[in-house]
Amino acid sequence: MAKARAVFESEAALCAAFIARLPEGWTAYPETAGFDILLVRDVDGAQIGVEAKMTLNAKVLLQAVDGIYSGRGGERCGPDFRAALVPSGAAGVELKTVASYLGVAVIVMTSEAEREAEEKAFAEKYGLPYRRAHSNDKPWFAPELPEIGGYIWREIWADHCPAERCKVPAYVPDVVAGASGPSQLSEWKIKAIKICIILERRGFVTIADFKKIGIDRKRWLDMRWISHSEERGSYIAGRSALNLRVAHPVNFGQIEADFDKWKPGEVELKAELKAMPALL
Template sequence: MSKGVFFKTEADLCSAFVAALPAGWTAFNETAGFDILLVRADGLQIGVEAKLRLNPEVVVQASKEWGYAPLTPGPDFRAALVPAGHVQNHMSAICAMLGITVITAMHPDDDTEKRYGWRPPAFRPDLPSLDSRMYWSGREHDWYDRCPAARCVLPEYIPDVGAGHSAPVALTNWKIQAIKLLIILERRGYVTKADFKHVKIDPSRWTRDWLERGTERGQFVTGRYTPDLKAQHPVNWIQIEADFDKWKPVEVAA
């Protein structure tokens, strides 16, 4: 890597890595406790934690919850994503012992091709191939199958958030249920306890702090502290609203 070309933030690193993913892989950013949860077309998962250097912190993060409860859902593989040239040999050896793959990513503006006439891959090693029964690529033992009892639960929609930010915003299943509730509220002007039950969300916090009582008994309307999830997840809001006919309460007009 040439001097002066480097990733300034973990978010930049994650963004470049996701942009270089091959066909057949989907990135669920900030999902299941990982910076990126990669999902292959057949459902195979890789939990990825990113850092600007391969250090003990990212190793611990990538190892989260592994080994304590054998039935806990988790990804098939775990990986640490770091910039190319920022891998210490001893830390890399420790990762191999723990079954964590180290993915090294090139900066998109790296000028190796200009200087030497060839460009290295956007990242190494290759991801496990759907066309092969082997999980390693190039070198044996690049990938370490954890064979989880169950895979991580995915949200209904691909999160419209970036990965690797210091204060990440995650699209959880609770958020999706809350967005559905707010869409009903926006369309009808109020929600009732039946709506909370329909979208499977606990009404306690909403009716106590986030919504105000409407003019009719049993109705709740937008209040001063109602969460603005449309601003927080604009793309997912549009997607969920587009599916309104699939999940709406029967009494709500389209």
């Protein structure tokens, strides 16, 4: 029986199916550190940078190895392992060999449609009990992710031993992995969300708020996200106010729930407002 090719509507659907089938102990950060998916092993922080494509080609391999060598006398930060994620049946032997030479593991993902077709074929040929056993034992993707200890996985997973691992955001991004032109949850955006939350809760923000959060207010004024209020040194929402609650609803809620952990101190606020003329 010829092997069917896995069918996915898009790279985003491929990534979603892969993330849904991850084993316990791994956290997926969509659109992080320049990868479609940055996988982080919870127990020790080991990382896998994953690039997804509908077929294994030279482009996805170049994306997967991007940044291994900076060419400037040292290595940039990067993941421990690198991988290309493709549908089952979409990886040729030649390019899989090239990927191996580059230190890129090729993960092939089975689709629901392919699994159903195989189950139907086995049911017709061997009967229902065999079909169920086959379905339960077969993994959704291969190869398995690298484990701690042992050396069997090293035949497939090349450890690039980066000088520094990729910086992981404080919150798992609520974005779609593999989407075209994705919105990323950058460090700047997390800080911007905090400013938006302060502005919503208090009705204004101050110079001290921007210093406390660690973000430059000049861009906010230039983009008219904020405007000067009647009180010197404080700002209110501008006519083109930034609305990150819509762009990142899950992350916005998470950061808002942690407000007491990062909020500016009220004592410092009162002191700043009192000394405002001296600051300006």
